[in-house]
Amino acid sequence: MEPTATNASSSTPTPSDPPSPKPSVLDRLRGLFGGAPADGSLGSKIKAERAVDLVRGGASLLDVRETSEWKSGHAPGAIHVALGNIGQAPRRLPKGRPVVVMCASGMRSRTAAKHLRGLGFDAASLSGGIGAWQRAGGQIR
Secondary structure, X not given: OOOOOOOHHHOOXXXXXXXXXXXXXXXXXXXXHOOOOOOOOXXXXXXXXXXXXXXXXXXEEXXXXXXXXXXXXXXXXXXXXXXXXXXXXHHHOOOOOOEEEEOOOOHHHHHHHHHHHHOOOOEEEEOOHHHHHHHOOOOOO
């Protein structure tokens, strides 16, 4: 049996858009352990020292604790939107700025940051919450 030649025009068409590149192993590890992705975005969580520096440099600070927690002390300049009202946050946040999301321990802020990332914000959860913020030199009033 002889091999048959096929016409190139009858071959299976290739998609016009190449598939999105998969994240590198390093990017996936950074995501797991809270490091910043290689593209310069914040990543899913952020250490307090870096968060304080970013906020001092112009990043927004969103506090998602309840009103009673907010009244007991909060970072000057922080925007308060309780997690239950996170749908209101996009209207209150400046466009084009990274967002550091804070709560008491880091649990609620993870949920809020994930929600904001889904809306296109560059948002990260502050690991350790408001206590870590204070230990890193962040002010509370």
